[in-house]
Amino acid sequence: xxxxxIDTANTxxxxxxxxxxxxxxxxxxxxxVNHSLRAMPVIEELFETVQLKPNDIDAIAVSEGPGSxxxxxxxxxxxxxxxxxxxxxxxxxxxxxxxxxNAVFFNGLICPLVDARRNxxxxxxxxxxxxxxxxxxxxxHLGIEDLLDSLKGQKRSVLFVGKDVGMFEEQIMDIMxxxxxxxxxxxxxxxxxxxIFMAQQSGHEENTHAFTPxxxxxxxxxxxxxxxxxxxxxxx
Amino acid sequence: MDKDIYILGIETxxxxxxxxxxxxxxxxxxxxxxxxxxxxxxxxGVVPEIASRHHVEQITLVIEEALSEAGLEPMELDAxxxxxxxxxxxxxLIGINAAKAFAFANGLPIIGVHHIAGHIYANQLMQPxxxxxxxxxxxxxxxxxxxxxxxxxxxxIGETRDDAAGxxxxxxxxxxxxxxxxxxxxxxxxxxxxDAVEFPRAWLELDSYxxxxxxxxxxxxxxxxxxxxxxxxVIPAHVAAGFQQSVVEVLTTKTLKAAKEYNVxxxxxxxxxxxxKGLRASLExxxxxxxxxxxVPPISLCTDNAAMIAAAGTAMFVDGQRGNMGMxxxxxxxxxxxxx
Numbered sequence: 001x002x003x004x005x006i007d008t009a010n011t012x013x014x015x016x017x018x019x020x021x022x023x024x025x026x027x028x029x030x031x032x033v034n035h036s037l038r039a040m041p042v043i044e045e046l047f048e049t050v051q052l053k054p055n056d057i058d059a060i061a062v063s064e065g066p067g068s069x070x071x072x073x074x075x076x077x078x079x080x081x082x083x084x085x086x087x088x089x090x091x092x093x094x095x096x097x098x099x100x101x102n103a104v105f106f107n108g109l110i111c112p113l114v115d116a117r118r119n120x121x122x123x124x125x126x127x128x129x130x131x132x133x134x135x136x137x138x139x140x141h142l143g144i145e146d147l148l149d150s151l152k153g154q155k156r157s158v159l160f161v162g163k164d165v166g167m168f169e170e171q172i173m174d175i176m177x178x179x180x181x182x183x184x185x186x187x188x189x190x191x192x193x194x195x196i197f198m199a200q201q202s203g204h205e206e207n208t209h210a211f212t213p214x215x216x217x218x219x220x221x222x223x224x225x226x227x228x229x230x231x232x233x234x235x236x
Numbered sequence: 237m238d239k240d241i242y243i244l245g246i247e248t249x250x251x252x253x254x255x256x257x258x259x260x261x262x263x264x265x266x267x268x269x270x271x272x273x274x275x276x277x278x279x280x281g282v283v284p285e286i287a288s289r290h291h292v293e294q295i296t297l298v299i300e301e302a303l304s305e306a307g308l309e310p311m312e313l314d315a316x317x318x319x320x321x322x323x324x325x326x327x328x329l330i331g332i333n334a335a336k337a338f339a340f341a342n343g344l345p346i347i348g349v350h351h352i353a354g355h356i357y358a359n360q361l362m363q364p365x366x367x368x369x370x371x372x373x374x375x376x377x378x379x380x381x382x383x384x385x386x387x388x389x390x391x392x393i394g395e396t397r398d399d400a401a402g403x404x405x406x407x408x409x410x411x412x413x414x415x416x417x418x419x420x421x422x423x424x425x426x427x428x429x430x431d432a433v434e435f436p437r438a439w440l441e442l443d444s445y446x447x448x449x450x451x452x453x454x455x456x457x458x459x460x461x462x463x464x465x466x467x468x469x470v471i472p473a474h475v476a477a478g479f480q481q482s483v484v485e486v487l488t489t490k491t492l493k494a495a496k497e498y499n500v501x502x503x504x505x506x507x508x509x510x511x512x513k514g515l516r517a518s519l520e521x522x523x524x525x526x527x528x529x530x531x532v533p534p535i536s537l538c539t540d541n542a543a544m545i546a547a548a549g550t551a552m553f554v555d556g557q558r559g560n561m562g563m564x565x566x567x568x569x570x571x572x573x574x575x576x
């Protein structure tokens with residue numbers, strides 16, 4: 001069983017090919033380079049490296065977000081197009097769960113987070129229970145302070161994972177005190193091999209045509225429109 | 237031609253998700269367009285983020301339908317042509333990445349097409365292009381006069397200095413309280429009107445083929461404002477008719493002048509505003525008078541579609557043009573010649 005994994009949800013890019021539970025090749029980078037420029041060339045190179053043809057793969061795993069809207073869409077578009085035209089199953093995995101998977105065997109809560117600007121983050125709360133990564137709190141878009149306040153109330157040790165954690169380290173330590181653990185740099189980037197591992201464990205399969213990103217936020221124009229609708233209804 | 241050429245076209249530069257298969261650059265085998273107009277109408281215009289979200293939802297369905305209607309397997313295609321720019325960058329990226337993934341999976345070459353070159357080549361689907369050729373491109377994002385001496389050679393001889401013609405239609409429609417998109421609504425009102433308000437014409441410099449529509453838009457706003465201040469009644473049909481007359485007269489006069497100066501064998505109109513009945517009638521009458529063949533594609537090929545991208549892509553394919561997996565969206569891409 002050969003898997004292709006793709007994560008372009010945020011600044012980092014990760015692509016991996018895994019065969020029968022072993023990594024054949026994986027490319028990780030974290031450069032501020034447009035994923036549209038790099039993702040397909042990296043995928044092409046990876047197939048070249050492992051001497052496989054596109055049709056040799058058996059399944060595709062993709063990071064479904066949350067993250068940069070454009071970034072998530074590039075990975076999802078590539079993955080669903082490959083899955084559809086090659087007639088292979090597609091599995092979407094949360095970008096945050098993929099980050100949390102870096103903390104395998106951590107005894108406590110795992111909080112993967114990604115900067116969403118203006119003191120907001122995309123974050124989730126996960127825990128390894130009997131070897132399986134479980135979402136304790138679903139991924140959401142929220143203020144960093146709201147996130148830390150709710151984690152503080154848990155009174156447990158929490159591991160913060162992600163390359164943006166450093167931006168909030170001071171706030172994290174201030175609020176969480178000794179319960180906070182900051183993951184070291186080798187654990188900060190999402191890895192497509194972990195993404196594949198999570199996809200295998202999930203055991204589900206997407207409807208390829210209908211598959212779309214998990215934005216965890218509605219578009220600003222839509223939010224304003226909904227607000228307007230409510231106001232108009234209210235004044236009737 | 238020894239062997240038939242089949243090209244899959246993909247277009248996602250604005251708010252239409254489209255795919256099409258074209259045979260030999262001039263025969264439509266399938267032409268699928270998924271429009272977002274109902275969703276975008278809520279906002280009175282195209283919201284880029286919403287456009288990109290819809291493209292991701294539709295893209296594989298639209299490509300699949302184009303192939304199944306054509307009755308072709310991917311391996312029977314010769315190449316994939318996709319709109320590389322200009323357009324909304326987030327929207328372009330969906331078509332481009334789908335095209336790259338499809339081309340990679342099926343071992344096909346990929347060709348990046350300029351959206352305006354596509355609009356021009358829509359005409360190739362109706363009748364062969366004859367050179368020198370003058371193209372008037374009028375849409376929500378473009379107002380351009382392009383001279384072609386040969387396939388793949390584009391010379392921009394005039395363009396708008398501010399608003400595109402279609403943009404002016406949308407803005408004036410909003411002022412008049414008409415629905416989005418403004419073009420069809422104004423065209424209809426103007427057609428039914430028994431009178432027209434006199435608005436200025438923006439001729440710019442005597443020898444210029446450039447256009448300007450923002451002054452006309454302001455004139456409409458001022459007219460409405462002044463009349464309302466005086467307690468007068470604004471009759472939308474009269475405003476629509478006056479606005480349309482100004483736009484149509486400038487477009488027709490400049491196109492005709494350029495056609496004569498460059499002694500062209502064929503004049504074509506393309507883009508969403510080329511679907512405008514008032515503009516079509518005016519251009520047809522002007523060129524019939526001069527004895528210069530004038531063509532405008534049916535409405536379905538004037539508005540954004542992928543058949544035109546595949547048609548232009550076929551001409552590029554024959555010319556040996558190829559892209560690669562590093563293709564990126566080029567929102568500000570300029571129309572440059574691919575062959576000399």
